[in-house]
Amino acid sequence: MNRRIKVHGNVQGVFFRKNTQQKAVELGLRGWVKNEEDGTVSLEIEGELHSILAMQSWLRLGPPDSSVESLEISNGEDQGYLDFLILQ
Numbered sequence: 001m002n003r004r005i006k007v008h009g010n011v012q013g014v015f016f017r018k019n020t021q022q023k024a025v026e027l028g029l030r031g032w033v034k035n036e037e038d039g040t041v042s043l044e045i046e047g048e049l050h051s052i053l054a055m056q057s058w059l060r061l062g063p064p065d066s067s068v069e070s071l072e073i074s075n076g077e078d079q080g081y082l083d084f085l086i087l088q
Contacts, residue, residue, distance in 0.1 A: 021033060031046050
């Protein structure tokens, strides 16, 4: 299963990507996370539905020092990712 997620709020410059990577690995998810020019953070995640739903719940709160306003979530096509990367 694949989900694409865009996170809105105060989510850049607060170690959001690193914390997201750590949570994804903990949940057994694969994919990537990156900062966008508009101040949002984008993710593409693949894994079991229960892990994806757990990640979505975690993202709604975000790591310490972040302030998540909203999530845009859409279904994507499986890409066969092998790990979870932070993209520049």
